[in-house]
Amino acid sequence: MILNEKGQLQFDDNCKKYIPELPYYSTAIRNLVTHTSGIPEYFDEAVIQFPHLPRTIAAIDIALHDAFCEFTGIPVVNFYGRKIEGLATLVAIGKKDTAAMLEEATINYQAAFKVIKIKTGLDVDQDIERVAKLTKQFGNKMRTREDANQGYDLAQLKYFMEETKQLAMELIEQRLKVD
Numbered sequence: 001m002i003l004n005e006k007g008q009l010q011f012d013d014n015c016k017k018y019i020p021e022l023p024y025y026s027t028a029i030r031n032l033v034t035h036t037s038g039i040p041e042y043f044d045e046a047v048i049q050f051p052h053l054p055r056t057i058a059a060i061d062i063a064l065h066d067a068f069c070e071f072t073g074i075p076v077v078n079f080y081g082r083k084i085e086g087l088a089t090l091v092a093i094g095k096k097d098t099a100a101m102l103e104e105a106t107i108n109y110q111a112a113f114k115v116i117k118i119k120t121g122l123d124v125d126q127d128i129e130r131v132a133k134l135t136k137q138f139g140n141k142m143r144t145r146e147d148a149n150q151g152y153d154l155a156q157l158k159y160f161m162e163e164t165k166q167l168a169m170e171l172i173e174q175r176l177k178v179d
Contacts, residue, residue, distance in 0.1 A: 005081075009074075018072040032068060090115035090145065095122060098130050105134060105142070115143045115170070121151020128163045135167040143170045150174050 009018075011030040018029075046060045069076045091113045093104050105116055118134070120127040127146065134144050146169060152160060157176060 009079075018074075019068075032065075088115045088143070089113065090117050092117040092119060092147070095119045098126065098133055101130055102133055102137060105138070109138065109142055114141070115145065117145040117147050117173075119147050119149060121148040121174075124152060124156045124160050128160060131164050131167050131169055135169075138168070140168055142168075144168060145170050146172045148172060148174055148176075150176060152176060 009029060011028065011033070013029050015027045015029060015032065046057050050056045065079070066076055069079050091108045093101055093108070093116055096104065101118060105118075108116060116134075118130055120130065127148070131144060131146060134142070138144075144167075148157075148160075154176065157172075161172070
């Protein structure tokens with residue numbers, strides 16, 4: 001989509017412009033994007049074979065688009081359009097005592113990780129201490145996510161959130177126990 005907006009690719013361009021070896025003469029980029037290309041009906045066959053597996057059909061669809069982009073040398077993200085430049089990679093730190101968690105966080109920070117996820121949920125007071133010490137040690141240089149693994153009840157979650165609201169924590173995931 002972005003390539004079309006930049007004038008580098010037109011939806012009505014024949015696919016042979018980008019893949020000269022393609023044996024299909026009347027297939028346009030628009031046909032690929034809308035699944036009307038007539039190129040061996042792999043996608044249609046998947047719909048017939050896996051009508052009860054929509055994720056499988058989606059995976060095949062993505063794979064076909066990825067194969068086209070790989071062959072033409074156009075990254076899929078450029079073909080469809082990039083909305084953001086990148087996401088920071090995070091590393092998860094398992095349930096450990098505070099000193100071991102800080103040591104592992106330091107090692108990961110030195111390895112260029114700028115986002116960490118700490119596994120918590122066993123002891124809310126210890127979890128608050130961990131987040132506080134991470135914030136003290138790294139400040140805003142490293143973003144922290146907390147994964148409570150459904151370890152809190154509502155009262156504990158409210159307490160945790162109140163005690164950590166001024167700390168450098170990006171998000172809390174899986175915070176409440178499932179009933």
